Amino acid sequence: MDLFLFDALYIKQGVKYLAGIDEAGRGPLAGPVCAAAVILPPDAKINGLNDSKKLTAKKREFLFEEIKQKALAFSIELSDNKTIDDINILQAVFAAMRSAVLNLKIKPDLCLIDGNHKIAGLSLPQEAVIGGDAKSACIAAASILAKVTRDALMLEYAKIYPQYGFEKHKGYGTKMHIEAIRKFGACPIHRLSFNKVK
Numbered sequence: 246m247d248l249f250l251f252d253a254l255y256i257k258q259g260v261k262y263l264a265g266i267d268e269a270g271r272g273p274l275a276g277p278v279c280a281a282a283v284i285l286p287p288d289a290k291i292n293g294l295n296d297s298k299k300l301t302a303k304k305r306e307f308l309f310e311e312i313k314q315k316a317l318a319f320s321i322e323l324s325d326n327k328t329i330d331d332i333n334i335l336q337a338v339f340a341a342m343r344s345a346v347l348n349l350k351i352k353p354d355l356c357l358i359d360g361n362h363k364i365a366g367l368s369l370p371q372e373a374v375i376g377g378d379a380k381s382a383c384i385a386a387a388s389i390l391a392k393v394t395r396d397a398l399m400l401e402y403a404k405i406y407p408q409y410g411f412e413k414h415k416g417y418g419t420k421m422h423i424e425a426i427r428k429f430g431a432c433p434i435h436r437l438s439f440n441k442v443k
Contacts (some may be wrong), residue, residue, distance in 0.1 A: 248294060248382040255355060262317070264353035265383025266346060266364070268338050269297070269391035273416030274426070274442050275409070275435045276399050277323040281342035281390035282349055282356070283310050283384050284318045291315060294385050296378040297392040303389045309393040312386045319386075320348040330438040339365045359384045381386065406432045 255263050261282050270278040285291075292312055293304060300308070312340060313319060322344035324337035332340070342364045346356055355370045359377035377384040396415055403411035409425045409432065416422070416434075418441050426435070435442045 247384055248380065249289065251380050252285070252382045253287070253314065255357075260351045260355045262351050263357075263383055264346060264349060264356045265316075265359075265377070265381055265382070265387040266308055266342050266356055267297075267359040267378055267384050267388040267391055268341060269388070270393045270416070271334060271338060273436075274422060274439050275326065275411065275416035275432070276402060277325045277395065277434075278329060278338055278341055279321065279323050279391045279395040279398070280311055281319065281321045281387040281394070282342070282345035282353075283312065283316050283386040283390060284349060284351055284353060284384050285315065285386060286317050289315050291382070291386070294389075297388040299379070300389070302396070304387050305393050306391045308386075308389050312389060316386065318349045319349040319390060320345045323398075325326075325434045328435050329436050331364055331432070333438070334436075335362070336365070339367075343367050348366045355383050359382055359388065361389065378400075391428065402434055 256413050264282050264284045266282045268280040322341045324341040327335040342405050361373050361375050363373050373438050380389040399411045399415040414422050
């Protein structure tokens, strides 16, 4: 099914402002988790829009700019590694998602969240959509904003902590990354509550 047709079903039911919410960076051993919320116009057409994981980095970066230009509203928020360690990764994801939704300049009538969890502590109408980033245009747009933002941050961290190779793996638990942690220990952006970092 076309991603825009999926969203159109909600618009036809009277949902004026439909927000898609997704995150990037739940699994890595270092860096923040990044959440984005996007409200697209009902007549939006963005060629090649898809789940960020199915796109090349170059295509994501191109779409990142187009989404920001065409969106009625968007917001990108982070929970850093210290927050993740303090309240756990799921709660940190919820915190970033809540902030992203609440910082939209337009209040959404309905929030579509990628995955099987609604956002705890968010009082707006919401639905969890499993595999939503491959079904819904607004969720796919959010997945791209979150992924491109987080990847760019990890490239900056790679300059500060070059020994870990963040530019290659973006903080995920690759063999290279785990060997670097063993050799150099954890750096200030590592998630100390994650087993492979301890």
